[in-house]
Amino acid sequence: MEITITSLSDVQHVLLTGDVDGKSAPEVLEAVLPLITPQAKLLLDLGGVAYMSSAGLRMLLSTFRQVGMQNAKLVLTGVAEEIRDTMSITGFLHHFTICDSVEAAQAALA
């Protein structure tokens, strides 16, 4: 799993490349949680992720909760169809803002 963090003005862009599974999901969470400061704007980019298991859902759940507690904002982009399926049947999908491009996500976070 590669985790690349870039600042796009006031947005923290976290690009993941690789599978999000039981091995890598805790690594992702460890990298993401410190970025969720009060009023932070987080763009989680799954553009390099072809596979995500329930360990990834747990990572998203923990991220979602931290974002809520810090009054921060979270947008996802690059979500593959299969991952959308998993998020849909588990009731996760409608809780998240998902954009089709980094630009759209930045606009949603503005």
Add this chain to the structure above:
Amino acid sequence: METLTVPGHLDSLSIIGAYIMDAARNAGLDTRPAYRLRLAVDEIATNVITHGYEEAGKEGSVYLTASSDSAALTIILEDTADPYDPTTRAQPDSLDLPLEERPIGGLGIFLTIRNVDTFAYERRGDRNRYTFVMNLPAS
């Protein structure tokens, strides 16, 4: 396909995933059902490794065998952890709850059962045996 034997560590998940995707390709499964099969097997493998081996302080392997005929692709996963039958677990009733109130676990087994055509568990000697079946489209 030849049986794949990997150590019961989380590092093995990617090897297991590759084995399942190879088996799916060889059997002529489409990409969407292939993904669902990988997810189902990965969830059980993760449980076996995390709860059956690591948390229990046990060392062991995960054994995978793929076989197919014209009707179906069957994956058998075995381990030597303590008996654990996921089919007796209640399905999560929390899927409609707001995410703030969700329990953090319990989704893996749900995804397994939901994503394959048949899922079965049996205890054979000192092994747990999990069977995953994906029906193949009639050609």
